[in-house]
Amino acid sequence: MKENVVIRTISRFLVPFIQVYALYVIVHGALGAGGGFQGGVVFAASFILMIIAFDLPYVRQRFNYKWIVICSVLGVTIYATIGLLCLIPSGNYLEYGAIEAALGIPHLHGYLIDAVEVGIGITVMAAMTSIIYDISNKGGESS
Amino acid sequence: MTLIDHLPVLIIVIPILASLLILLAGWWDRRLCYPISLITILLQFGAAIVILLQVMREGAIRYYLGGWAPPFGIELAIDSFNSFILATILLLAAATAVYARRSVEREIGPEKTISFYVLFQLLVTGLVGMTITGDIFNLYVFLEISSIAAYTLIASARKPRSYVASFNYLVLGSIAGGFILIGIGNLYVATGTLNMLDLARLLPASFELATVHAAFLFLVIGFSIKAAFFPLHLWLPDAYTESPSAVTILISTVMAKVSIYALFRIIFTIFSTAYIIDVFPVTGFILFIATVAMIAGAVLAIAQSDLKRMLAYSSVSQVGYIMFSLGVTNQVALEGGLLHILGHAVMKGCLFMVAGLIIYRMGTSRLSELKGIAKAMPISCAAFALAGASMIGIPPTIGFMSKYYIVLGALEAGHWVYAGILLLGSLLAVGYIWRFIEIAYFRDGRDRGSGARTLEAPASMLAPMVALALLCLLLGVFVEGLMEIVGPAASLLLGGA
Numbered sequence: 001m002k003e004n005v006v007i008r009t010i011s012r013f014l015v016p017f018i019q020v021y022a023l024y025v026i027v028h029g030a031l032g033a034g035g036g037f038q039g040g041v042v043f044a045a046s047f048i049l050m051i052i053a054f055d056l057p058y059v060r061q062r063f064n065y066k067w068i069v070i071c072s073v074l075g076v077t078i079y080a081t082i083g084l085l086c087l088i089p090s091g092n093y094l095e096y097g098a099i100e101a102a103l104g105i106p107h108l109h110g111y112l113i114d115a116v117e118v119g120i121g122i123t124v125m126a127a128m129t130s131i132i133y134d135i136s137n138k139g140g141e142s143s
Numbered sequence: 144m145t146l147i148d149h150l151p152v153l154i155i156v157i158p159i160l161a162s163l164l165i166l167l168a169g170w171w172d173r174r175l176c177y178p179i180s181l182i183t184i185l186l187q188f189g190a191a192i193v194i195l196l197q198v199m200r201e202g203a204i205r206y207y208l209g210g211w212a213p214p215f216g217i218e219l220a221i222d223s224f225n226s227f228i229l230a231t232i233l234l235l236a237a238a239t240a241v242y243a244r245r246s247v248e249r250e251i252g253p254e255k256t257i258s259f260y261v262l263f264q265l266l267v268t269g270l271v272g273m274t275i276t277g278d279i280f281n282l283y284v285f286l287e288i289s290s291i292a293a294y295t296l297i298a299s300a301r302k303p304r305s306y307v308a309s310f311n312y313l314v315l316g317s318i319a320g321g322f323i324l325i326g327i328g329n330l331y332v333a334t335g336t337l338n339m340l341d342l343a344r345l346l347p348a349s350f351e352l353a354t355v356h357a358a359f360l361f362l363v364i365g366f367s368i369k370a371a372f373f374p375l376h377l378w379l380p381d382a383y384t385e386s387p388s389a390v391t392i393l394i395s396t397v398m399a400k401v402s403i404y405a406l407f408r409i410i411f412t413i414f415s416t417a418y419i420i421d422v423f424p425v426t427g428f429i430l431f432i433a434t435v436a437m438i439a440g441a442v443l444a445i446a447q448s449d450l451k452r453m454l455a456y457s458s459v460s461q462v463g464y465i466m467f468s469l470g471v472t473n474q475v476a477l478e479g480g481l482l483h484i485l486g487h488a489v490m491k492g493c494l495f496m497v498a499g500l501i502i503y504r505m506g507t508s509r510l511s512e513l514k515g516i517a518k519a520m521p522i523s524c525a526a527f528a529l530a531g532a533s534m535i536g537i538p539p540t541i542g543f544m545s546k547y548y549i550v551l552g553a554l555e556a557g558h559w560v561y562a563g564i565l566l567l568g569s570l571l572a573v574g575y576i577w578r579f580i581e582i583a584y585f586r587d588g589r590d591r592g593s594g595a596r597t598l599e600a601p602a603s604m605l606a607p608m609v610a611l612a613l614l615c616l617l618l619g620v621f622v623e624g625l626m627e628i629v630g631p632a633a634s635l636l637l638g639g640a
Contacts, residue, residue: 069166073163073166073167076159076160076163077160077163080156080159080160083152083156084156087149091210092149092152092206092207092208092209092210093149093152093156093206093208093209094208094209095209095210096209097210098210
């Protein structure tokens with residue numbers, strides 16, 4: 001691909017903003033519209049921009065398959081662990097109110113929802129990125 | 144609240160975590176994958192038994208996720224019907240997990256073993272989720288989890304034909320998934336709820352709506368594709384034949400049964416017998432198609448020259464028996480149908496295990512190359528004979544008991560002709576089962592060199608196969624105990640109890 005300074009510079013400049021917006025969407029999930037899935041997709045969109053502006057190997061070097069697996073496992077683990085933690089103060093699965101009542105910290109359930117959303121966001125981001133890698137792969141390195 | 148109360152959710156969450164653990168452990172040491180998978184599935188099986196006993200003792204369990212009562216939250220609802228299915232599928236999943244290790248070593252490349260066990264675990268978990276969820280959209284989500292895992296597992300044999308089989312299944316499975324989603328959407332439009340029990344309560348008010356009729360047809364056709372109900376079975380023979388042995392066993396027993404479970408659940412719990420008999424009379428049609436399925440599946444099975452493909456077509460025929468009981472719609476026939484869900488899972492699991500062993504040892508499952516194989520593999524062929532007897536319906540096996548109840552129910556409902564055809568279908572089963580027995584026992588094969596060398600497979604593959612073969616017999620002998628589980632389930636489906 002022909003080097004294009006304008007596209008590359010602007011992409012470099014935009015990526016952090018997209019990612020901050022993604023984090024905003026994720027954290028906003030507990031209060032209103034937004035959530036882990038949408039935020040994760042927006043986060044992955046920043047990687048798409050990088051792949052378009054640079055190329056696949058460039059992005060892959062920085063976020064390779066191993067990290068994708070680690071991120072998807074980490075996200076699900078956060079979700080499931082917080083869900084299971086709710087069983088300890090004799091709540092149902094994902095019943096955040098039980099933890100809040102047991103520890104007596106106000107608004108704790110909101111933070112727990114945020115933590116779960118972050119877990120979802122990480123997994124969705126990793127899964128989306130791996131889909132992009134696979135469909136934009138022109139052969140060659142496959143893992 | 145003790146741990147027992149949380150079993151419905153733990154039986155789903157722990158295996159999902161385990162599948163991730165398998166992935167991570169596989170990086171460290173590939174040999175760790177199998178033990179984790181086996182232990183998880185055995186734990187799930189144990190939990191299923193505990194849940195079954197609890198449901199029998201104390202009645203249905205309803206578990207509200209997040210403490211949100213339905214219709215706002217998602218619930219896991221386990222009653223006498225799905226606790227029975229849950230125990231059945233996890234019994235078969237556990238047997239398959241024991242069997243899988245050697246078969247996977249042989250048929251799947253070492254670099255794929257990690258992903259195999261991860262997907263295996265996810266498939267089982269998805270099916271367990273489908274079985275115990277009380278929310279119809281949640282059912283769809285778990286259906287997709289299990290379907291995607293199944294597509295990948297079928298392709299993992301890495302033969303060109305298994306890719307084709309997997310792709311065909313993917314196309315048909317996606318159509319089925321789309322139909323099911325449209326059906327769920329229609330129900331939601333008509334009632335404004337997704338909870339199954341809530342749907343059952345609200346739906347009678349809108350029974351006359353075209354939206355509801357469309358939802359019914361979409362759901363029934365969608366799940367019929369998934370359950371391979373004739374004539375929507377076209378994906379099945381290739382998918383069963385071309386996938387690795389362990390996958391064949393799992394999808395032919397566990398996955399097919401869960402699709403039938405979902406069909407029963409939707410027809411009886413959500414739409415109720417009043418709908419399918421009075422409002423939208425469909426039972427006669429189902430009965431007719433099921434009868435055609437029994438005969439056509441058996442005839443096609445007789446025509447095959449490959450052992451696995453023959454058993455695959457036999458599955459098409461056996462799904463017909465279960466749907467037959469749905470078409471008859473009375474207590475006795477449904478008891479027979481539910482027994483047949485268990486019975487067919489056990490015997491077809493055993494038969495496919497024998498086929499897998501033969502492939503493991505001989506490298507082929509073409510019937511013409513298996514002449515005299517009983518001399519080399521006496522235990523496997525004996526297991527085949529026992530499970531085959533159950534498939535035909537020879538007393539006192541479980542296959543006899545279930546068919547006996549189905550026929551009894553059909554006679555009670557006055558379907559004399561259909562009952563006659565069902566018995567004829569059993570005779571056709573003799574045709575394909577006997578064909579293998581004859582080839583294995585009474586044809587002289589070419590001399591396989593050193594006669595003293597036994598070709599029997601390793602114990603870890605023989606043990607689950609023999610256990611399932613004996614179960615075919617034991618379940619038939621001790622059928623009274625089973626009836627105590629199946630009886631309440633059948634009356635629950637018919638709207639009583």
